Amino acid sequence: MTNLVLTEQHNQTLVIRINRPERKNALTHDMYTALADALDAGHADDNVRCILFTGHESCFTAGNDLGDFAKGLPGDFRETPVGRFLFDLASALKPVVAAVNGPAVGIGTTMLLHCDMVVAGNNARFQMPFANLGLCPEGGSSLLLPSWLGRVRASELLMLGGTFNADDAYRLGLINRICEPADTEATALALCDRICAQPPAAIRATKDLLTRPTVEQLKEVMLEEGALFAERLKSPEATEAFQAFMEKRQPDFSSFK
Ligand code: COA
Numbered sequence: 001m002t003n004l005v006l007t008e009q010h011n012q013t014l015v016i017r018i019n020r021p022e023r024k025n026a027l028t029h030d031m032y033t034a035l036a037d038a039l040d041a042g043h044a045d046d047n048v049r050c051i052l053f054t055g056h057e058s059c060f061t062a063g064n065d066l067g068d069f070a071k072g073l074p075g076d077f078r079e080t081p082v083g084r085f086l087f088d089l090a091s092a093l094k095p096v097v098a099a100v101n102g103p104a105v106g107i108g109t110t111m112l113l114h115c116d117m118v119v120a121g122n123n124a125r126f127q128m129p130f131a132n133l134g135l136c137p138e139g140g141s142s143l144l145l146p147s148w149l150g151r152v153r154a155s156e157l158l159m160l161g162g163t164f165n166a167d168d169a170y171r172l173g174l175i176n177r178i179c180e181p182a183d184t185e186a187t188a189l190a191l192c193d194r195i196c197a198q199p200p201a202a203i204r205a206t207k208d209l210l211t212r213p214t215v216e217q218l219k220e221v222m223l224e225e226g227a228l229f230a231e232r233l234k235s236p237e238a239t240e241a242f243q244a245f246m247e248k249r250q251p252d253f254s255s256f257k
Contacts, residue, residue: 005034007041012049013097013192014042017056024062024103025055029071032081036088043094049196049203051092052188053115054099057181058123063106066242069133072233077226082107086139089114090218095195095207099188100124101181110139112174116207117195119188120166121181126174129161134237134253136228143214143221148173 006017016038018025027035035053042048055061064082077083089096089111098112101121109126112118130137137145137158145154149172157164166178179187195203232238237256244251 002030002034004028004031005038007038009047010052010189011193012047012196013052013189014038014045014048014050015052015054015189016042017054018061019056021056021059023065024059025108026062026065027082027107028065028068029081031065032085036081036085039085039088039092043092049094049200050192051094051096052099052192053096053111054185054188055101057101057121057184059102060098060100060104060124061108062103063108066245069233069238070242073226073230077223077230080226082138083222083226086111086114086222087219090140090222091211091215093204093207095192095203097188097192097195099185100126100175101184103127105129107139109174110137110141113139113141113144116210117188117191118169118175119177119179119184119191120169120175121184122166122178123181124166124169124175124178125163126165126169127161127163128157130229131159132161132251133241134235134239135232136225138222138225138229140218140222140225142225143218 004020006019008015016035020026039051042051073080078087095116097117098115099119102123103125105127106129109128128141141158145157153172166175169175170178177187237253240253241251
């Protein structure tokens with residue numbers, strides 16, 4: 001496993017830490033593979049009852065590595081590292097909790113839609129800037145957000161791709177707790193400990209009942225999103241957006257039809 005994704009055991013919780021602070025924890029193909037491997041290992045381990053995703057006190061993740069985006073997404077989305085990670089997460093059988101501080105951009109926000117509980121620091125900044133980058137929604141967000149938040153709120157978040165803070169996320173029903181950034185992980189671990197102390201078969205049944213009605217539709221939507229996303233990655237709009245980010249300037253979409 002790459003040291004850009006670390007795992008440790010806390011009581012009966014497997015902690016999966018995104019660890020690339022110098023790049024704001026941006027996720028590469030190898031890191032998605034490591035995240036999916038860690039998730040699968042957690043499921044296979046009888047000593048693990050709960051899984052916690054976390055980053056650092058100042059950053060959860062800046063989303064997909066923009067350099068890796070330029071390489072494109074080959075073939076069947078489900079077989080890509082990000083596709084495998086999202087499918088594993090969406091069909092996880094054990095409870096998944098996230099501790100979020102600082103930026104949670106792109107998949108940093110959409111992966112939270114598949115978590116059972118989310119704790120955020122008051123420094124958390126959520127954003128799904130897919131359209132801003134010439135891309136389209138991913139991670140099932142085009143299905144889940146309108147059904148949870150209502151169409152107009154989902155459209156605003158996905159079309160304008162603006163940043164929203166922990167209070168907004170709490171108001172929208174996307175997170176459970178807000179705390180000081182230094183306390184986020186401990187608060188999330190305390191929630192994990194409480195989940196682990198519950199009767200395990202009852203927790204499995206609860207998770208199954210919460211996810212089963214929508215998981216197949218969710219997978220279909222993630223495949224559709226993934227195929228369109230791969231197309232969009234090759235678009236001149238996305239090329240302009242990535243180039244602008246690298247050159248630290250605003251993108252100019254005025255000439256596109
Ligand atoms: N991919 C690759 N590198 C990234 C990155 C990403 N998604 N996000 C940040 N980085 C790099 C920056 O290029 C910078 O590198 P440099 O030091 O060589 O210039 C370094 O990480 C620090 O980022 P910086 O932008 O200086 O930090 P910040 O605190 O000012 O802003 C963010 C943090 C997350 C708001 C900002 O980095 C950002 O918007 N990143 C892009 C997010 C994004 O669009 N992700 C894709 C979503 S689909």
